[in-house]
Amino acid sequence: MAAVPGSLIGAILETEARAPGTPLVVASDGQPSHTTLAEVVAAGRRMGTRLSDSGVAKGDVVAAMLPNWREWLVVAVAAAQSGAVLLPIVTIYGATELGFILRQSGAKWLFTPERFRGVDFAALIGTCGDLPALRHHVTVGPEFDRLETEGMIADAVPCDPQDMALLVYTSGTTAAPKGVMHSATGLLAELASMRALRARGKQEVVLSPWPPGHVAGALAMYRFLCDAVPLVLMDHWDAAVAAGLIETHRVTTSSGTPFHLSGTIAAAGTEGRDLSSLEQYLVGAAPVPASLVERCRAQGLAVYHCYGSSEHPTVTSGVVDDPVEKQLHTEGRPTPGTMLRFVDDAGVDVASGEEGEICTRGPDLFLGYLDPVLNDAAFLPGGWFRTGDIGRLDAEGYLHITDRKKDIIIRGGENISSKEVEAVLLTHPAIADAAAVAAPDDRMGEIVRACVVLKPGATLDFEGLRTHFAAAGIAKQKTPERLTIVTELPRNATGKVLKHMLRLAG
Template sequence: MNENFIEAMIAAAERVPGASLVVASETRPCVTTLAGVVTAGRRMGTRLAGEGIGPGDVIACMVPGWREWLVVAVAAAQAGAVMLPIVTIYGPNELSFILRQSGAKWLFTPEHFRGQDFPAIVAACGPLPALERHVTIGAEFSRLEEEGFVTEPAKRAAEDLALLVYTSGTTAAPKGVKHSAAGMLAELASLRESRGRAGAEVVLSPWPPGHVAGALSMYRFLCDGTPLVLMDQWSPDVGAELIDRHRVTTSSGTPFHLSGLMASADAHGRDLTSLRQYLVGAAPVPPTLIARCQAQGLSVYHCYGSSEHPTVTSGVVDDPLDKQLHTEGRPIAGVELRFIGDDGGDVPPGMDGEICTRGPELFGGYLDEALNADAFLPGGWYRTGDIGRLDDEGYLLITDRKKDIIIRGGENISSKEVEALLLAHPAVADAAAVAAPDDRMGEVVRACVVLKSGAALTLDDLRAHFFASGIAKQKTPERLSILAELPRNASGKVLKHELRAIAASAAP
């Protein structure tokens, strides 16, 4: 694929100019079309080029799921610049690190959003030597996109750096992940192939576009013309209403998002029958929720990916139910997998090993090149740090993360397996399992749970529940923390390091 981003965007706007964009927001609600967004973005990109932004320069966009994010993405592509999306929840520490390391020359933010004063956050970052201009969404932004003319776009090769995404930084400083237009467009082509079986799509994205999942939804609209409905903050009631009103066919999220949608639809009489496929990450989905989805013809399946390799495997709507429930799907077109042991050698088929990936969507390395040595094997294989295997039919099973294994008395315990059983308990709404320090065993399992309204739970209740499941005794939780909510990052990933801190400081 030899297109760069701006070429793909121009072609999409010519092919489906009326592709719809709906932004559900109390701050910046909007209904518009792909042609309107691309025209505004190209006009802004011409202005950026006229003010000194050239090929390879970095444009940072700390904007929620608004039309303006899309305009900036087109503008960056028009000028030949690198788009750097940043999640809006970051404070001065994270933002200053990203801006300094990336060398971003322009930064786009709201003036205010969800109680945050963005000019104050930027001011608190301290010196930012490379940053030339901070544009807030308002009069200045409007001038950039409305005034002036459109020239020919800057020349960029499809393999050049085009998108810089920072990892969520759940365990360390964020890492700048480099993607080319060729890689991201290959990703979009694979998504067309795997999602297309359900027919024409209308996508609802609850993801913040600073996260790779949110950015992918944005680029599907810009480069493919897939109609898009955006939410700038999560509300199950708003989500259910949007699905009903706009006949959304496809969405994604965590089991938390999905259960909220279903409950809201029941409570307010929303029609969700247009929703045919719902993609969740590598998180267990409670069986009762699956049953409810099945009753309305909604396929819920998993995918596996990361900021570095956005989609490695994915289910599809016609996968058998047990594969939808218990696997991460099969490798998407062009993706290769191998599994290695602690010695770096390949493990026998069917055995657990560290998952290594290769394919056209794979990132081009970290911005901090010192990180690449540990990330790649010879031959361009990316080491994910996740443990898994393929079943006999080629579906991926994730066992755990190397860093997320609980070692009790020398026995490795999969936190994912424990979490699946926790979620099956009738009192539990959300759950995570982490290692808790123990003088005798080294580590034991601590269950961190959020209870359903009006429910109660004791450690003895959990012991009985795990005993009835037939699971090995050492996997039964020996500590219990009941929380109001689990700490999560902007993409919905549970912040295990915060839960481990709780486990380390809590009394046995």
């Protein structure tokens, strides 16, 4: 049976038939390996056939807690082949987040490394508690090899392109991660939008530093699978390695946070690397210093911003031909098919050009949250998604972000929920009251600062706080990197903590 038009597997097969030799380079521990789109697709289809033979049915969830490896792509093809929903999970998650995600999603299969960056994944899963839906945990090794190499390839399981195909989790502003559902239709619309914005008459070569557990990293992978864009991957960040990969593979396009970009430029200078092939760099997920953009432009590198989220991956984007002032100080203009509204707290449109909460609608908008309870607060009538960010459009249609309504900290592109950090702080026996806020950091953009009120007679030092967070089983990146002890937290008349005052005092 032929793949359903508009499905992920249909797009993958059409792309593989057109450009089977599209190259993939994966740098792990600084040692690049090479393969092609045809090899990845064949391996994924064999694995997908084995998944179907083992009882995976259309709509079942298959999780990949894998780094930027070839194996992630194989699992993505296998999920599309078998009609399953792919659930990418970032490898930094501890038992608390991982257990919640596996239980809520009902994932039946989980693919992980055996060990990666010091983590024993079998041991980690053993500390996640009861996982009633999970049937198989496969580590990269002999069993993975068998699934991708043995047996014949059957016809792909037909799927409705409007059904959920990808499930990603974001911490957002709540203590528990939120499951964000995307359809094949939405994902392919996002890829088409990027194709229209980035097309410059020659073949791109993309370097992606984004972990594929995030939507930005997953989309880089799908550009390789569905658009035949040559891809260079890094399984962990090393600025010197990135500069070397750009030089060796003549990378034309990359993306990242200011941390990634500034590190690459600095490393190229130190290592004597040639970055002349790099023509454009898309910066998102963190505030971008204008000085960094100006420095890049002086080297002939066009740097521009974008704005999006796990729910709506690319809402606005700059392009290389934008005026310098717009590249420096805006998030670009709406992507093809995307519409914006700006509303007040009551959901009423503000006057044109005034600041309001940004609401979006477009072909790549998510289907909704896996927990339907979250959808009521997330949408206005008519399917408008409330981003929680404050902004305005200027006279030329460029977006300016002026504030964040969401209470999040963006550390090196990673969204960290203040509420989640605060929940862990308040379990410490010495802490009576606590708030987590963003603190500026030259390297990461923002880091977590804990502002705490101690119980009478109690003491707390930074090492004690780090030990407490390590025992809580959450990602290390969420551990506060600054500690401020205060006598009381500033609050308004209704008792809400005035976090802007804490940020100013930091």
